[in-house]
Amino acid sequence: MPMKHDIAQRLSQYRSVLYKLKALGFVRVFSDNLGDALEISPALVRKDFSTFSLTGNKRGGYRIDDLLDKLNRLLGKDKVQRIIIVGCGKIGQALMSYSGFTREGIQVVAGFDSNAAVIAPQASIPILDIKELKTYVKREGIRIAIVAVPDNSASHVFDLLRAAEIKGILNFAPVPLKGAEGCVVRNINIGLELENLFYLVRFAGKVPPQPAARPAG
Amino acid sequence: MPMKHDIAQRLSQYRSVLYKLKALGFVRVFSDNLGDALEISPALVRKDFSTFSLTGNKRGGYRIDDLLDKLNRLLGKDKVQRIIIVGCGKIGQALMSYSGFTREGIQVVAGFDSNAAVIAPQASIPILDIKELKTYVKREGIRIAIVAVPDNSASHVFDLLRAAEIKGILNFAPVPLKGAEGCVVRNINIGLELENLFYLVRFAGKVPPQPAARPAG
DNA sequence: GAAGATATGTGAATCGTTTCACAACAACGA
């Protein structure tokens, strides 16, 4: 139950940085290097590694290959992760044809849509009728889905995915789906990110949450 | 300097929920209602409001219209926010044609690209040559940009935006751009979100950060 | 092989955020 809210995120980031360092010819890293790269303190890097028993050497830091092996295993990078995309509109199709996933060991194996004009079972990544969702998910053992349907279909699609016993959802509809027993949800709300950015920019430097000068007293 | 890292995010979420309640005919809300909606405690809702001097009534809760007025002002929703998109490929174009932004008072006023085949200065949302970026940004007083260029162009584009004195960036390239003096950056890394989801799903319920049973002793 | 230099690994201290708990107050009913 106690889940450090973004240590896993950092693990992925360490991994990404480590690959870059490795490509540059480095063999070892120090907690300072990783701290600089992620803009966190070296102590936190060490704490994180310690949490997952990623050990180094009291002098020469950490062996990059060693860290990468362990991180890859920890993050499930030793096998290709297969996902589906529900809603093959603008966002959905952009994601389906995104080559960056492959590099990360993520494979989009199918799309699903309710619009007959979009369905294309013979495409290299087949787009199937949403009615086939449950059968497909069960047969192929899919655990993760991306939701990219219009806002007003999102909660219906959410129910379908739950019925198909999907274990994790990445949701692009600006309708916060609430995680439920046995199904983790992460919401990506681009509008919200922008609003946040406006706010941050507006109050950059200035007194941010203006606690309203107390009426003299 | 001390910046509560996601209180602004919550402010936007309150706003969104309040509009839904209003549409349903509600006039007042209680901290409990908002707490339920955002899956946070009512106490935090009250603390947040208190921080921004959003006051309610000791019995009948908060007046929705009142909250919305104040939140809108606080979040800069009283005027349309004008943004640009750099990199008009798959993601960039999906965002340019996304109608959801308009609803939120966000207007994409131009796109920029380096590929002549994509440039279209006469389109309803013009796509201009990246060379015109600085001039345009200064002339139009643009403060926020979305970056949707390929990974290896990201940091170059970042420099161009900084030179144009852009104040905030929403970055889709999986290359963590580091915020700098006078420029806030938010990175959206979809691959990272997916990896995180895999991790969460893999360890759902089970012992998560396996602290490696100590060697008897 | 001892001395010095340098990084890790981690318990304790710190810091920021969230929750608790309750006084203060508004509305309502008798």
Add this chain to the structure above:
DNA sequence: TCGTTGTTGTGAAACGATTCACATATCTTC
């Protein structure tokens, strides 16, 4: 008018995450 009810507003407590600080291990050099 006065008690009862229900909700806010907020100091203080609890909690969780991060940083500090240092003992400990390893490498390097003489």
